[in-house]
Amino acid sequence: MIPCGGTLPRTSTQRRRFVHWAALCFPAIQENRITTIQCLSGTGSLRVGGEFLAKHYHQHIIYIPKPTWGNHPKVFTSAGLSVEYYRYYDPASRGLDFQGLLEDLGAAPSGAIVLLHACAHNPTGVDPTTEQWEHIRQLIRSKQLLPFFDSAYQGFASGSLDADAHPVRMFVADGGECLIAQSYAKNLGLYGERVGALSIVCKSADVASKVESQVKLVVRPMYSNPPIHGASIVATILKNSEMYNEWTIELKGMADRIISMRHQLYDALQARGTPGDWSHIIKQIGMFTFTGLNTEQVAFMTKEYHIYMTSDGRISMAGLSSKTVPHLADAIHAAVTRAA
Ligand SMILES: Cc1ncc(COP(=O)(O)O)c(C=O)c1O
Structure with a gap:
């Protein structure tokens, strides 16, 4: 799974962090519960995820924050989902409307998909705190909503890839399902190369392999294969510790x-x-x-x-x-x- 991607730790701090995230993320990776497919940057990853859900998931309503990146409603509507909004930004405090968010997600129909900005929310620059994320996670899991993370700015919020991936890892660590659309446009300066990935975390390896074959069937008639060049740049960097x-x-x-x-x-x-x-x-x-x-x-x-x-x-x-x-x-x- 890409948000956990990295290299072997060298210093003691790196080792401590590695042990921490490995403990959180490795079970899902080791159990082969994650399907990852290379897509056309963040937008393409969202679109493929949306089309897959429209085809195979029982609930077609996706809740997106108000406001959100202007392309989200178009991407998901074009994918065949029906878009609803949850309150996110409070103009009075210029901060998070946490109460409104909890109320709106609490009123969402069971199984509804919820789009969450993993970090550095666009356009508001307002992110939940770790405690608020934990509340959101509990609510989402208790209502059996399906979290779909949009991770377009990992590393840009705090300057740390690990800290910015924390909300995603909280959801992966609880063993439930989620989707993650990952963009390398900004954090690797590869905007023009359109490098991204869609990861779908499943409850079992069996489901993950079925999901993989179905996602490939979504991609095949859309653009057949992703380009190779930008992705090899990412792979080279992720595999080389220096x-x-x-x-x-x-x-x-x-x-x-x-x-x-x-x-x-x-x-x-x-x-x-x-x-x-x-x-x-x-x-x-x-x-x-x-x-x-x-x-x-x-x-x-x-x-x-x-x-x-x-x-x-x-x-x-x-x-x-x-x-x-x-x-x-x-x-x-x-x-x-x-x-x-
Ligand atoms: C929140 C959000 N998601 C996704 C994207 C799409 O990113 P990409 O350029 O990788 O398609 C952007 C880009 O502006 C964004 O702000």
Whole structure:
């Protein structure tokens, strides 16, 4: 299973971590309960998983968070599933609407599929805490819902592949079923190569092998085979301990740079005395900040400052640098004070 992929540990810290995740993940791998199939990046993995469920799973309703990545509803509707939403983001606190999430999933019909962002939720940058994940896991299992993880940013949230995989591993460790769509577009910089994988964790090896043959039948008439080049880059890196270590260091560098951009933008707004509480900029996680700016403010910033972002106020922190932060802060300040 790809989220557990890696290499043999060398240092004592690595060994401790290895023992921890191996204890959690190995049973499913050792028991051959996981079917993994290479797909066309994260999107293709979601689509193949969706088509497989539409064909073979008894429940066709998939709950996705509100808001979510704009392509999710289209991917799942095109796959033949019926999309419903669960509450996720609370605009007032600019944080997680945990109560709303529990209520909506609690009211979902038994067996419904639930899409969960594994980490670095897009577009809000708001992730549940470990305790909240545990609540979500218990609710999902008690209602016999089917978790479908979208892991598009592993390593980008905390800078650690292990920490970001933790929610997925909590579900794998409990022995229940789940699906994981994994993208290597961002964390390995392979966007153009379209490298990803769909893993389906089953309750037994027998089911996993049947699932594998059925997933192949979904892929065959769709695109027959995935391209080989990008996947061999990933395989080379995952199998070579030096390259793997280099990758994790670079990934941490990326994540730390994004965190530093968050602090620089927050400090710049504080320095300008921009009205409002901007602490969500440093609290949110991953590539995106859901600024809380409204459509008019976004349009103003585009027109007057040539700053381009999605109309819901989402900005990509990865696209910022120390040089561009002051210009963005000026634009936000002008947009907010102008509208006030
Ligand atoms: C939440 C989420 N899932 C999936 C994807 C798709 O990733 P990929 O480019 O690997 O298809 C994205 C990309 O933006 C995303 O934000």
